[in-house]
Amino acid sequence: xxxxxxxxxTIILSICLFQTINVNAQISRGPQLESPVVHPDRxxxxxxxxxxxxxxxLSGQFLTxxxxxxxxxxxxxxxxxxxxxxxxxxxxxxxxxxxxxxxQNQEIFPNEGFKNSLVDIPGDKPSIYxxxxxxxxxxxxxxxxxxxxxxxxxLIVYTPPGYRESAEKYPVFYLVSGTTDTEETxxxxxxxxxxxxxxxxxKKAVPMxxxxxxxxxxxxxxxxxxxxxxxxxxxxxxxxxxxIMPYIESNYRTINEREKRAIGxxxxxxxxxxFAGFTNFDxxxxxxxxxxxxxxxxxxxxxxxxxxxxxxxxxxLNLLWMGVGKADFLYRQxxxxxxxxxxxxxEHKVLFTEGGHTWMNARRYLYETLQLYFK
Amino acid sequence: xxxxxxxxxTIILSICLFQTINVNAQISRGPQLESPVVHPDRxxxxxxxxxxxxxxxLSGQFLTxxxxxxxxxxxxxxxxxxxxxxxxxxxxxxxxxxxxxxxQNQEIFPNEGFKNSLVDIPGDKPSIYxxxxxxxxxxxxxxxxxxxxxxxxxLIVYTPPGYRESAEKYPVFYLVSGTTDTEETxxxxxxxxxxxxxxxxxKKAVPMxxxxxxxxxxxxxxxxxxxxxxxxxxxxxxxxxxxIMPYIESNYRTINEREKRAIGxxxxxxxxxxFAGFTNFDxxxxxxxxxxxxxxxxxxxxxxxxxxxxxxxxxxLNLLWMGVGKADFLYRQxxxxxxxxxxxxxEHKVLFTEGGHTWMNARRYLYETLQLYFK
Numbered sequence: 001x002x003x004x005x006x007x008x009x010t011i012i013l014s015i016c017l018f019q020t021i022n023v024n025a026q027i028s029r030g031p032q033l034e035s036p037v038v039h040p041d042r043x044x045x046x047x048x049x050x051x052x053x054x055x056x057x058l059s060g061q062f063l064t065x066x067x068x069x070x071x072x073x074x075x076x077x078x079x080x081x082x083x084x085x086x087x088x089x090x091x092x093x094x095x096x097x098x099x100x101x102x103x104q105n106q107e108i109f110p111n112e113g114f115k116n117s118l119v120d121i122p123g124d125k126p127s128i129y130x131x132x133x134x135x136x137x138x139x140x141x142x143x144x145x146x147x148x149x150x151x152x153x154x155l156i157v158y159t160p161p162g163y164r165e166s167a168e169k170y171p172v173f174y175l176v177s178g179t180t181d182t183e184e185t186x187x188x189x190x191x192x193x194x195x196x197x198x199x200x201x202x203k204k205a206v207p208m209x210x211x212x213x214x215x216x217x218x219x220x221x222x223x224x225x226x227x228x229x230x231x232x233x234x235x236x237x238x239x240x241x242x243x244i245m246p247y248i249e250s251n252y253r254t255i256n257e258r259e260k261r262a263i264g265x266x267x268x269x270x271x272x273x274x275f276a277g278f279t280n281f282d283x284x285x286x287x288x289x290x291x292x293x294x295x296x297x298x299x300x301x302x303x304x305x306x307x308x309x310x311x312x313x314x315x316x317l318n319l320l321w322m323g324v325g326k327a328d329f330l331y332r333q334x335x336x337x338x339x340x341x342x343x344x345x346x347e348h349k350v351l352f353t354e355g356g357h358t359w360m361n362a363r364r365y366l367y368e369t370l371q372l373y374f375k
Numbered sequence: 376x377x378x379x380x381x382x383x384x385t386i387i388l389s390i391c392l393f394q395t396i397n398v399n400a401q402i403s404r405g406p407q408l409e410s411p412v413v414h415p416d417r418x419x420x421x422x423x424x425x426x427x428x429x430x431x432x433l434s435g436q437f438l439t440x441x442x443x444x445x446x447x448x449x450x451x452x453x454x455x456x457x458x459x460x461x462x463x464x465x466x467x468x469x470x471x472x473x474x475x476x477x478x479q480n481q482e483i484f485p486n487e488g489f490k491n492s493l494v495d496i497p498g499d500k501p502s503i504y505x506x507x508x509x510x511x512x513x514x515x516x517x518x519x520x521x522x523x524x525x526x527x528x529x530l531i532v533y534t535p536p537g538y539r540e541s542a543e544k545y546p547v548f549y550l551v552s553g554t555t556d557t558e559e560t561x562x563x564x565x566x567x568x569x570x571x572x573x574x575x576x577x578k579k580a581v582p583m584x585x586x587x588x589x590x591x592x593x594x595x596x597x598x599x600x601x602x603x604x605x606x607x608x609x610x611x612x613x614x615x616x617x618x619i620m621p622y623i624e625s626n627y628r629t630i631n632e633r634e635k636r637a638i639g640x641x642x643x644x645x646x647x648x649x650f651a652g653f654t655n656f657d658x659x660x661x662x663x664x665x666x667x668x669x670x671x672x673x674x675x676x677x678x679x680x681x682x683x684x685x686x687x688x689x690x691x692l693n694l695l696w697m698g699v700g701k702a703d704f705l706y707r708q709x710x711x712x713x714x715x716x717x718x719x720x721x722e723h724k725v726l727f728t729e730g731g732h733t734w735m736n737a738r739r740y741l742y743e744t745l746q747l748y749f750k
Contacts, residue, residue: 052429052471075472096427097450100475103490106557112481131527136518141562143511152506164626182481187516251539 035078035104036091036119042083044119046091048103051075053095060091060119061358069093086123087360088191090116110188112216113180118189126198128367129191134201135161139193144247148239149217155244156183157252158193158210160200169253171260171374172209173286174240174276175366176269183214189359190266192366199370206374208262211248213240215269224271225333230298233275240276241283259318262373264288266362267330270322278303281316286373289322290365291330291357293337299344307344319372320348323365325355410453410479411466411494417458419494421466423478426450428470435466435494436733444468461498462735463566465491485563487591488555493564501573503742504566509576510536514568519622523614524592530619531558532627533568533585535575544628546635546749547584548661549615549651550741551644558589564734565641567741574745581749583637586623588615590644599646600708605673608650615651616658634693637748639663641737642705645697653678656691661748664697665740666705666732668712674719682719694747695723698740700730 035047046058048069056069056077062084069077077093090109092099101108102117109116126132140157160170175192177185186192192210199205217235222228240263249256261284265273270292277287278294279302299307306313320341324334341348351368355361410422421433423444431444431452437459444452452468465484467474476483477492484491501507515532535545550567552560561567567585574580592610597603615638624631636659640648645667652662653669654677674682681688695716699709716723726743730736 048473050471050473053473054427095470095473096425098423098425098428098470098475099478100473101490103474106485106487108483110481115476115478131518133520133527136527139516141514141516143506145508152508152511 035102036117038119038121039080039082042086042121043080044082044084044121045078045080046093046102046119047076047078048093048095048100049076050093050095053077055096057094058091059094059099060089061360062087062089062091062119062121066094082121084121086121086127088118088120088127088129088189088363090189090359091119092116108188110182110184111180112182128198129194129363130198131194132198132201134197136197137161137163137193137200139187142247142251144243146239146243148235148242153214154183155214155247156187156212157248158196158212159252160207160209161197162207163209163253167253168207169255170207170209171262172211172248172252172254173262173264173370173373174211174213174244174273176213176215176236176263176265176272178215178265178267178269178362180216181266181269182216183212185359186212186266186366190363190366195363195367196370199367205370208374209248209252209254211244213244215265215272224268224293224330225295227297229271230275230294230302233272234279236272237276237279241280245283258283258316259285260374262286262288262319264290264321264366264369265292266290266359266365267292267357275302278306281306281313285316285318287317287320288365288369288373289320289334289337290362290369291324291328291334293322293324293330293334295333296336296340299340307346310345314345314347317347319369320346321351321369321372322348323351323353323361323368325353325357325361327354327356328361329357410477411492413494413496414455417461417496418455419457419459419496420453420455421468421477421494422451422453423468423470423475424449424451425470428452430471432469433466434469434474435464436735437462437464437466437494437496441469457496459496461496461502463493463495463502463504463564463738465564465734466494467491483563485557485559486555487557503573504569504738505573506569507573507576509572511572512536512538512568512575514562517622517626519618521614521618523610523617528589529558530589530622531562531587532623533571533587534627535582535584536572537582538584538628542628543582544630545582545584546637547586547623547627547629548637548639548745548748549586549588549619549648551588551590551611551638551640551647553590553640553642553644553737555591556641556644557591558587560734561587561641561741565738565741570738570742571745574742580745583749584623584627584629586619588619590640590647599643599668599705600670602672604646605650605669605677608647609654611647612651612654616655620658633658633691634660635749637661637663637694639665639696639741639744640667641665641734641740642667642732650677653681656681656688660691660693662692662695663740663744663748664695664709664712665737665744666699666703666709668697668705668709670708671711671715674715682721685720689720689722692722694744695721696726696744696747697723698726698728698736698743700728700732700736702729702731703736704732
């Protein structure tokens with residue numbers, strides 16, 4: 001009896017602890033995590049057990065340079081850094097030259113090229129991607145047969161709150177991730193579902209379906225300035241139009257009009273979105289390029305028709321939006337694409353921000369454009 | 376022109392290569408992976424770049440003991456092991472005493488306590504979990520508000536092929552994962568969706584909805600033999616009945632009858648399933664325990680009512696199923712639970728298999744019971 005009463009109090013205290021943790025956490029999970037520990041002053045302690053390592057460093061997009069960790073006698077390495085500006089950041093450890101995700105952190109960056117973990121630094125107010133007490137949409141993992149590639153491929157589909165209960169039809173936004181990302185990256189890192197849940201609850205975005213394809217078409221990504229990039233973009237575009245869109249439009253309640261279809265993406269996905277949007281001008285009226293561009297050569301080769309009669313193009317293109325960070329390694333190229341569109345008299349909106357080629361910027365551009373599409 | 380023609384051939388060859396790879400792959404992805412490489416004779420080469428490591432070992436559930444990797448001059452460590460019996464196995468590297476997932480492999484074991492990668496060894500015939508050319512169900516990630524815990528929690532829901540097009544109602548199977556697993560583990564490791572897609576296509580299973588809750592209720596899992604375990608099971612059961620079931624039954628087309636509800640789980644999830652099933656005998660008629668048990672003390676304390684009138688119990692319990700491996704560290708306890716049920720005259724089915732406390736066995740038990748539920 002005594003043990004049970006004591007245990008009961010422990011459970012109640014644990015529940016209270018959960019609720020406290022939840023204020024700062026995305027989704028409440030068990031408190032097994034020892035790393036990262038985000039302190040109230042927004043400094044963060046990162047730890048990893050590596051008893052025989054000679055050198056451990058922390059690499060994170062909140063740092064200007066890698067930070068060394070120090071080991072205690074039992075081989076637990078740790079470092080406290082910050083305070084860090086509120087946002088959701090990728091990071092990893094470099095243990096004797098080897099990059100590893102944080103073994104204590106189950107928030108993983110889905111990627112085929114590297115393994116990073118994610119750390120969320122909460123601010124005083126909820127972030128654009130915070131899990132708030134609003135109706136939540138769903139993320140559905142489904143599998144379609146690619147006719148052009150002859151293989152089964154995954155897709156993730158966001159349906160807005162209320163989708164299951166209504167008979168309503170919705171506009172569709174195709175949202176493509178970057179080089180070596182997977183179809184999960186706009187969900188697990190981009191947080192598109194929570195960003196859109198919040199915007200819909202605030203009536204700042206139109207309820208819509210969002211489709212996340214797997215964008216790595218042929219293995220490896222050509223240099224975006226090379227002709228090979230455009231050829232890969234074409235494979236993507238053909239698969240999108242020939243297989244993904246028919247699957248989505250026969251399985252979801254979509255409005256099948258060009259004014260009710262948008263396409264956008266980050267990095268390689270931005271290039272794919274520009275290419276697929278321009279190629280299928282009869283199918284898309286809204287295009288978003290997040291930290292991406294097309295070269296002049298590609299535009300002239302494939303899309304000169306759009307600039308031959310810019311008035312007609314502008315009449316049909318409800319939005320061509322591009323955002324890029326001034327510290328992005330693609331900034332110069334993206335700025336040149338902006339100039340190209342101006343020269344060609346194709347109307348477009350531009351947002352130059354601080355920051356680099358990061359998912360922090362990708363989320364911000366997503367947040368901006370979700371408030372523009374289908375309005 | 377020459378370059379383009381050459382590149383065109385490269386693309387065609389890449390597509391052919393994809394299709395070849397796809398024969399052995401679950402879902403075709405880009406060929407960036409260097410590790411693991413599964414050879415035609417079912418030997419497998421595992422590699423990791425760790426230029427300054429002193430010692431690297433491979434740990435995998437296909438090995439009887441850890442295997443050392445050897446380094447080449449550039450710090451690339453590798454080892455070839457096998458041939459390995461066809462199945463899907465967790466593995467990791469141990470680099471100077473530190474466990475790490477395979478950085479080259481993006482198939483990750485979702486878990487809060489360790490980081491493993493997954494390697495699939497295909498056999499001559501498709502496995503029970505192979506992605507075959509059959510209609511595929513969907514896996515939906517959704518978020519419910521837990522009334523008993525006061526927090527937002529994730530759920531993953533399998534809906535069978537055809538769910539979106541029909542108005543049909545379906546039975547529901549609640550499927551719970553093990554200690555330190557997450558709600559994703561029965562999907563990403565258990566492959567419940569592909570197993571059920573295949574069984575439904577073969578008319579060996581009834582089309583059903585499957586719900587994967589996050590089962591780590593209070594952080595950490597008590598020893599399953601301790602009274603604290605039962606108290607945690609009760610928190611799970613109350614959350615299931617008070618929050619998860621109402622969410623599912625108001626958002627999905629479910630048949631809300633006890634004969635159309637099943638509950639089962641692996642390891643801690645098996646204990647939770649037995650406890651929640653016995654506690655809510657008015658709500659569940661099918662119970663599956665995969666590598667799990669309840670103690671005699673817990674049964675006598677909470678469920679003596681079930682053994683007081685075994686005929687009534689047996690009349691209502693359509694199936695009580697338990698499976699355990701003879702090499703499982705919980706084998707003795709599970710076998711004792713089998714004896715207990717026999718002593719209490721509660722009808723049940725038992726499957727003793729080879730193997731241990733593994734997800735290879737968990738998948739097998741799932742496969743067996745999916746063919747029994749709701750028939």
